[in-house]
Structures are given as structure tokens and as C-alpha cells.
Amino acid sequence: MPLNKDEYILDVTTDLIKNGQLFYLIFCRSVWYHPLRLDSHLYIEVIFNQVAPDYLEGLLLVIPEERLPEDVIPQIARIAALLHRAADMEQMPTKEEVKYLLPKPVLVMRELRPPQWVEMVQNNWTDMSALTTIEAKAQCLDILQKWQLFGSCFFAVKRIQSDLSTQPDHILALNREGVHFLDIITHVIIVISHHCLSSLVHSPIASLVF
Amino acid sequence: MAAYFDCSELLRPYLFKYLETTAFDKRRTFHVTAEVCLQNLKKTFKYGGRKNVPSIEEIAAISAGRNSKRQMYRLPGGTERIINTSSSTVVTDVIQDICHMLGITNPIEMEEFSLYCIIEGGLSPR
Numbered sequence: 001m002p003l004n005k006d007e008y009i010l011d012v013t014t015d016l017i018k019n020g021q022l023f024y025l026i027f028c029r030s031v032w033y034h035p036l037r038l039d040s041h042l043y044i045e046v047i048f049n050q051v052a053p054d055y056l057e058g059l060l061l062v063i064p065e066e067r068l069p070e071d072v073i074p075q076i077a078r079i080a081a082l083l084h085r086a087a088d089m090e091q092m093p094t095k096e097e098v099k100y101l102l103p104k105p106v107l108v109m110r111e112l113r114p115p116q117w118v119e120m121v122q123n124n125w126t127d128m129s130a131l132t133t134i135e136a137k138a139q140c141l142d143i144l145q146k147w148q149l150f151g152s153c154f155f156a157v158k159r160i161q162s163d164l165s166t167q168p169d170h171i172l173a174l175n176r177e178g179v180h181f182l183d184i185i186t187h188v189i190i191v192i193s194h195h196c197l198s199s200l201v202h203s204p205i206a207s208l209v210f
Numbered sequence: 211m212a213a214y215f216d217c218s219e220l221l222r223p224y225l226f227k228y229l230e231t232t233a234f235d236k237r238r239t240f241h242v243t244a245e246v247c248l249q250n251l252k253k254t255f256k257y258g259g260r261k262n263v264p265s266i267e268e269i270a271a272i273s274a275g276r277n278s279k280r281q282m283y284r285l286p287g288g289t290e291r292i293i294n295t296s297s298s299t300v301v302t303d304v305i306q307d308i309c310h311m312l313g314i315t316n317p318i319e320m321e322e323f324s325l326y327c328i329i330e331g332g333l334s335p336r
Binding site for chain 1: 257258260261262263264265267268279281282283284285286287288289295296297298299300301302303304305308311312313314316318319321322323324325326327328329330331
């Protein structure tokens with residue numbers, strides 16, 4: 001849960017220090033309504049570092065009927081090359097390295113075999129030497145910000161009382177379009193609610209009632 | 211004191227007048243202290259008094275003339291930024307400072323960012 005905006009910092013830390021607890025104060029983006037600004041290096045770093053793990057986990061991917069949409073494939077290959085460059089690598093990614101540059105669900109999908117992915121990623125590499133690490137990160141974000149689930153906060157949902165789905169587990173995605181319940185594998189939207197987003201972010205998830 | 215406790219409605223205008231007079235007159239001995247008091251008091255009126263009694267470290271620091279602590283804040287990816295955090299610094303202030311570092315000046319855009327407190331081995335407080 002985010003700290004209350006009116007909270008005194010030293011009130012928070014005094015308690016924890018008194019109890020001998022180790023803690024971190026972490027800054028991050030929680031609402032993604034404003035468009036990205038790719039003009040500040042630190043901004044790009046912060047946003048990239050927040051988005052990249054979700055991307056690699058596969059959360060941003062929507063794969064209807066468990067099939068990778070055709071237009072997404074070249075984007076994933078390009079992002080893989082950009083991620084490699086963003087990590088300050090100067091050599092083309094190897095077969096082994098490409099595995100870590102693709103979103104997890106992609107590795108087991110039938111659309112492309114691993115050698116095909118490696119070839120596509122390596123083909124994208126030729127453009128990379130001209131980029132700095134920051135430029136690579138910015139380009140990554142530039143591609144991803146057009147994806148439907150970009151800018152979502154994701155939560156695991158264990159149970160929904162609804163007639164719409166027989167599966168117990170879902171993913172809850174909160175973003176600028178509202179509240180979405182996603183199928184856990186395909187990330188296709190099952191239920192959508194155009195709730196007021198800012199009030200939701202600041203209320204405990206447990207109190208959301210549908 | 212001004213950072214911790216609010217005062218009664220009756221006292222408030224007199225307290226303010228006293229602090230403002232001292233703060234704005236550079237010839238007065240305690241004008242700097244009065245300025246700090248005034249700022250802290252305004253914060254207290256806006257956000258309420260401090261919830262917790264200050265720690266020994268905080269009192270020692272203030273007595274030694276150090277009004278703020280060099281507090282570390284983590285950014286996604288692991289890098290850290292040190293921001294001077296005083297008795298009256300609230301979460302909004304820190305978010306504002308970091309947003310300025312990111313090139314964000316629009317207060318509405320700043321509302322999209324948050325501060326979280328992660329405790330080793332447990333969930334965040336409150």
C-alpha cells in the first residue's frame with residue numbers, strides 16, 4: 001500500500017527504527033494516466049525499471065486463445081534486442097542470452113521455435129550499436145506504451161463470485177481504462193469496470209466490491 | 211515543538227504574529243529560528259501534528275542544530291537518492307522533490323507517483 005501523502009516521513013521511520021526493523025522507502029509510479037515523457041534520463045530509468053520486470057514476466061502480453069498475435073512477434077524481437085543493449089551489452093546476444101530477453105510465456109508457445117526467435121532478435125541487433133543504453137530503454141518504452149495493458153498495476157485474484165468464469169484464479173489489472181479481470185493465461189479481459197481509477201488506487205484492494 | 215503540536219484557535223493568531231514579526235526582522239537574534247518555527251507551524255496546521263514522539267536521534271540532531279536528516283529513497287531498479295528530510299517533511303514533499311529530479315513539475319502529474327515503505331521480512335505498515 002502506498003504511504004498516505006499527508007504522512008510525516010519521520011513518523012513512519014521513527015516507529016520502524018524503534019522496533020529495530022530494516023526498511024526501504026521506495027518511490028514509484030502507481031497511476032499511469034499521463035503520457036510518457038521521454039526527455040529526462042532519470043525518468044526513463046525509473047519507468048523502464050518498473051515496466052521491464054512486468055514485461056518479462058509476460059503480464060503485458062495479451063494472447064487470445066493462447067496464440068501470439070502476428071503483429072506482436074516483430075515487436076517482441078525488437079524489444080529483446082533493445083533490452084540487451086539497455087543492459088549495456090555490446091555484443092550480439094547469444095542463443096542462451098536470447099532466452100532471458102523474451103517474455104516468459106513466449107518461450108513455450110508454438111508460433112515460433114527458439115532458433116527462429118534467436119534469428120529475429122539477432123537481425124534486430126544491427127540497429128543497436130548506434131544507441132546508448134538510455135536510448136534503448138526509451139525505445140523499449142515507446143513500443144510498449146502502445147500495448148493495451150501498459151500502465152497497469154497487476155494483482156493476483158484468488159476467487160471471483162461470478163457466473164462468467166469457472167476458473168478460480170484471475171489477474172486484476174488496474175489502468176487508465178478502469179478495472180479489468182483478466183484470464184490468467186491469455187490475459188484476455190473477462191470483466192471490465194470503468195471505475196474512477198484514482199480513488200481505487202488509494203483504497204485497500206480488499207474493500208473493492210463488484 | 212512547532213513541528214509536533216498544533217495550538218489552540220485562540221492562541222493561533224498571536225503565535226503567528228509573534229513568529230512572523232521575529233522571522234521577518236533580520237535584526238532580531240532568533241529570526242532564523244522563528245522562520246523555521248513558522249514553516250513547521252504552517253505544516254502542522256495543514257497536516258496535523260506529528261503522530262509519534264521524536265526519537266532520541268531526532269532530538270539530538272535538532273539540539274545540535276541539524277534540522278534535517280539525510281534520508282535515502284530508493285528508485286525502481288535499485289538506485290538511491292538522498293533527500294534532506296526534516297521533522298515536518300511529509301510524503302508529498304518527497305514525491306515532489308523526486309519528481310523535480312525526473313523533470314516533472316505539473317502537480318497533477320506528480321499525483322501519479324507514490325512512496326511505499328517496504329519492511330524486510332514483512333508487509334508495509336498501516
